[in-house]
Amino acid sequence: ARYTAREQGIVGGIGQRIPTFGPFGFATRTPxxxxxxxxxxxxxxxxxxxxxxxxxxxxxxIETSFCL
Incomplete structure (x- = not known):
């Protein structure tokens, strides 16, 4: 917990479940x-x-959104 600032020092982000894993994971773009x-x-x-x-x-x- 000291180095990761997460409960019990775990790593790996949000717990992996079918609704949030692989192709069902969170997109980079948000509303x-x-x-x-x-x-x-x-x-x-x-x-x-x-x-x-x-x-x-x-x-x-981002580059596409801002025509960069």
Whole structure:
């Protein structure tokens, strides 16, 4: 808990259940304008590759939204 600021020091974001896992995970885009989500609780999920891909997806969507 000391290093992760999570109950019992667990890692992995929101508990993985079918409604919040893999293709059913949280999207990077939200209904709130200019609010984007990235990290282990968003699609595609945990791990370095998953977190990196969620960040890349968000960056591409932001670039498209702002015509960059």
């Amino acid at each position: 709130c304008k200019s609010l984007w989500l990235v990290g282990d609780s968003t699609h595609p999920g945990e791990g370095t590759a998953g977190v990196s891909y969620s960040a890349l997806t968000a960056v591409r969507q």
